[in-house]
Structure formats: structure tokens, C-alpha cells
Amino acid sequence: MTADQVKGKGFRGALNYNLEKVNKGVAKWLDTSFAQHYERTIMDEVKMIRVLRPNLAKYFYHTSVNFPPHENLKDEQMVTIAKDYLEAMGFNQHQYAIFRHFDADHPHMHILVNRIGYDGTVLSDSNDYQRSEQILRKLEKHYGLTEVISSRQAKERAMTKNELEMMKRTDEPSVKMKLQVTIKNILNQKPTAEQFVTHLEAQGINVLFNQASTGFVSGVSYGYDGMQFKGAHLGNAYKWQAVKNAINYEQERDRTTIYQANIRTRANQPERTGESTGATKRAIADTKVTAGNRNDVQQGAGKLQDQIGKANRNNSKAAQSVGEHGGKPILSNKKYSGERGADLSIQQSGRQQMGNSAIRGGNLIGGLLGVNNNANNMDQNALNQFERSRKKKRGQSLK
Incomplete structure (x- = not known):
């Protein structure tokens, strides 16, 4: 049953x-x-x-x-x-x-x-x-019924319902069935380990052994048409324990043959998940930053962002200098010692615009003040207006 x-x-x-x-x-x-x-x-x-x-x-x-x-x-x-x-x-x-x-x-x-x-x-x-x-x-x-071999004892795994339905649609045997038939035919020839691997590869089947560094083999899997099956998935007859007994195998003699078969199988396997593709490697190179020398490797968006950051920092420093020193630009004696006379007049005339450019709404402030007005004048006017308003309210309250 x-x-x-x-x-x-x-x-x-x-x-x-x-x-x-x-x-x-x-x-x-x-x-x-x-x-x-x-x-x-x-x-x-x-x-x-x-x-x-x-x-x-x-x-x-x-x-x-x-x-x-x-x-x-x-x-x-x-x-x-x-x-x-x-x-x-x-x-x-x-x-x-x-x-x-x-x-x-x-x-x-x-x-x-x-x-x-x-x-x-x-x-x-x-x-x-x-x-x-x-x-x-x-x-x-x-009840004395026909005894069915359990899945653990079965030499071959039966086709699943999905595999049977696919076979009906395509009118072709499944990959599992192809592997079972091919491997069984090769095993029936009583091959050596080297012949076993060679015959499988000639049929387009790559074989991968679970081989320890000592040469001991504990398992085997078969790959065909992009699909990989462990021996147990095909049936007990395709496990390494059964295959080892069906072929002429010696661990020391055949360890190199099995090792080389594993190398060929892994070389033919699709690129594993997690390995960088060419596009990924180029993307990493485009954004990579070498510690201690950022300017040498910044590219693309990173370089543009750096330029924007420098501009913002320069504007902020200029605005801070104007506010802290009453409109007089701060010039380094070392850097500007030979250019003080030529640059001083330009920086004095443009200092207010440069200061306002770093302030949100700075254009409006510049329009109100003009280049020749001082921020102190605007503050004083506002204070005078506030005093007049307070005196006016005090006088109305006395009446």
C-alpha cells in the first residue's frame, strides 16, 4: 500500500x-x-x-x-x-x-x-x-497484503506526482529518470573509479564527491542539465556506499582521480551567489576610497559631492568672518602677503554679498541693505521704531 x-x-x-x-x-x-x-x-x-x-x-x-x-x-x-x-x-x-x-x-x-x-x-x-x-x-x-518496499529500502526513488505530470506533458523522461538509467547502465559494466567518472562525463553528467583531505569519500552527487542530485535523491543504489561496492575502487589509488573530477565539476558550475560580477566589481571600484588619500580615488558622484561640500564650507567660513569681524575680511599673512593690495578692494566691495549668500534668504537681506549699508544701521532703526511705539502706547494709557 x-x-x-x-x-x-x-x-x-x-x-x-x-x-x-x-x-x-x-x-x-x-x-x-x-x-x-x-x-x-x-x-x-x-x-x-x-x-x-x-x-x-x-x-x-x-x-x-x-x-x-x-x-x-x-x-x-x-x-x-x-x-x-x-x-x-x-x-x-x-x-x-x-x-x-x-x-x-x-x-x-x-x-x-x-x-x-x-x-x-x-x-x-x-x-x-x-x-x-x-x-x-x-x-x-x-492483513496478508502485498508488502511494498519502504522508501528507505528502495534502490530507486519513485517519480513524484509533479514529475509524472511533467512527463505526460512533455512526453519525455524526467532528469531524475535519465540519471537513474544512465548511472545504472554504467555501474552494470563494473568499471573502475576512473572509468566511472569518464563515462558519466561523456554522457554530460558531472559528478561531485564529498572528499576529505585524507582522501576518504563519504558521499556523491550528480549534476545534469543544470540540476544537481544527491545520491540519496536518486535512490539507495546511487549512494556512494552502493556505488563504491559496484565499481573497482581503492581510496589511495583513486584519490587523485576523484580530486580532479571535483575540480572539473566545480569549474563547470554556474557562478555562485555572492561572487562579484564584472558590473559589481566596476561599481565597487567607482565608489572605493583608499584610506588616507581620498582625493586620489574619488570619482563620479563622490567627486561632485566633495566639490559641493567644499563650496558650502567656504561660504560658511566667509559668512562667519563677516559677522565676527564687522565686515572686515580675515586674510592669512602667509597666503596673501603678496596679494593683499590687489585683492583687498575686491573683497571689501563683495563681502556683504558673499556673507548673505551663505544665509537662507540672504538675497532679500542684501536687497534691503544694499552693498553700502551696515547691519548695525538696520538694528538701530528697528530699535528706534520700537522705542517710539512704546512711548506712544504709554502716552495713550496715561490719558
Whole structure:
């Protein structure tokens, strides 16, 4: 037996799917905990239990239990197996519905369960796939059914549902199947380690070994068509332990062969995430600043920003000089000793405009004052006006 499990948010969709099968005559009810077989009444009962755990999103559990084609089971046997399965999984006090389907070439049944129990407890879904597989193995033995090899014992991993659907659409085998067939054919030739690697690479398959510095190999993975698979993903027959026993391998003799194969595989792998591309490296070079010598490497926006910063600092210094020294420019004796006479008249005539340019709204102040006016005059005028206004108010209050 095999079981495909689904956990989801909606009970109604799976219920309608099975009810439609029943209406079409390709399915039948086997057993249920619900009072009636109608969608509306079933969903009403489900809602009554859901209110016990309103915040639980995935409350619905659905599994399809499949039997081999030659297993001719009666309905009563299926019901017994289904109830034993539910009890072993922990669904002792839960709503459920069991349907038998006849729309495939093998007997199978669908079991729908509410994960919320009648007492409001929620059955944990931790390791449910492993638990389900163990329960199926026990049921097979108990009822004398065909025993299916577990996924741990299987030499080859079966195709997933998505892989099977893709194969139907493209009419081509999946990458996993191609790898399994190719590697199996090579292993059947009993090659040496070097031949094993050479034959794989000739088929476009790169092989990567998990090799320690001592030469010890603990694992292997296979890459094909841009996809990488660990040996365990393909099946136990493709793990290194099985491959090592199938080929002529000696650790000391073949360590160089395996090491060189790893080098070729890594060289052919796409650029890893985190490595700088050419554009990234150029961007880093454009913005890189060498400690202690910023001016030598500033470029682009960084250089422009530096120029703007210098201009702002010069304007601020000029404005500060005008305010602190009564309009007289401060000139360094060292720097301007030979140019004092030529530059003094220019700086004196332009000092007010330069000072205002560093002040927000400085153009308005310059227009009010003019180049020949002094800020002290404006302050005095304002003080005189304030005194006249105060005297006028005092005189009115005396009257």
C-alpha cells in the first residue's frame, strides 16, 4: 500500500471532488462519522468543530490509500483497514469520511479527516509521512497484503506526482529518470573509479564527491542539465556506499582521480551567489576610497559631492568672518602677503554679498541693505521704531 497525504485549509473542495465521483458512479461511500451524506449538512458539522480552533489554518487532512492492481479487496476489508489506519495515526475522536474509487486500474480509497478533535485538540502533523509509511507496513503484514518496499529500502526513488505530470506533458523522461538509467547502465559494466567518472562525463553528467583531505569519500552527487542530485535523491543504489561496492575502487589509488573530477565539476558550475560580477566589481571600484588619500580615488558622484561640500564650507567660513569681524575680511599673512593690495578692494566691495549668500534668504537681506549699508544701521532703526511705539502706547494709557 502507498498513501498520498495532503493537508490544507479547505474541507469543502475535497468533499465536492468525492461527491462528484459518487454522482458519476465511479466512487461510493464506505463509511463516515457525519449524520448525512449531503455537502451542506457535512459542512455545518465541520463548522461546529472548527469554532473550537478558529485560528488553525490547515485543519483538513486528506489521504489516498492505494493498493496493488491484483489486490481484490471487499468493501468491508477496506473499511477495516481505513479505520485501523486512522486509529494508528491518532484520529480517534475526529470527523471523517471514507470513499472507494473505481476510476483507476488499481483499488484505492480516499479518507477525509478533520484534524480538530471533538474535544478541540489538534492532532500534530509532525513526522506524519514517516508514521504513515510505518503504519502501512504493519497493516500489510497484519492483513496478508502485498508488502511494498519502504522508501528507505528502495534502490530507486519513485517519480513524484509533479514529475509524472511533467512527463505526460512533455512526453519525455524526467532528469531524475535519465540519471537513474544512465548511472545504472554504467555501474552494470563494473568499471573502475576512473572509468566511472569518464563515462558519466561523456554522457554530460558531472559528478561531485564529498572528499576529505585524507582522501576518504563519504558521499556523491550528480549534476545534469543544470540540476544537481544527491545520491540519496536518486535512490539507495546511487549512494556512494552502493556505488563504491559496484565499481573497482581503492581510496589511495583513486584519490587523485576523484580530486580532479571535483575540480572539473566545480569549474563547470554556474557562478555562485555572492561572487562579484564584472558590473559589481566596476561599481565597487567607482565608489572605493583608499584610506588616507581620498582625493586620489574619488570619482563620479563622490567627486561632485566633495566639490559641493567644499563650496558650502567656504561660504560658511566667509559668512562667519563677516559677522565676527564687522565686515572686515580675515586674510592669512602667509597666503596673501603678496596679494593683499590687489585683492583687498575686491573683497571689501563683495563681502556683504558673499556673507548673505551663505544665509537662507540672504538675497532679500542684501536687497534691503544694499552693498553700502551696515547691519548695525538696520538694528538701530528697528530699535528706534520700537522705542517710539512704546512711548506712544504709554502716552495713550496715561490719558
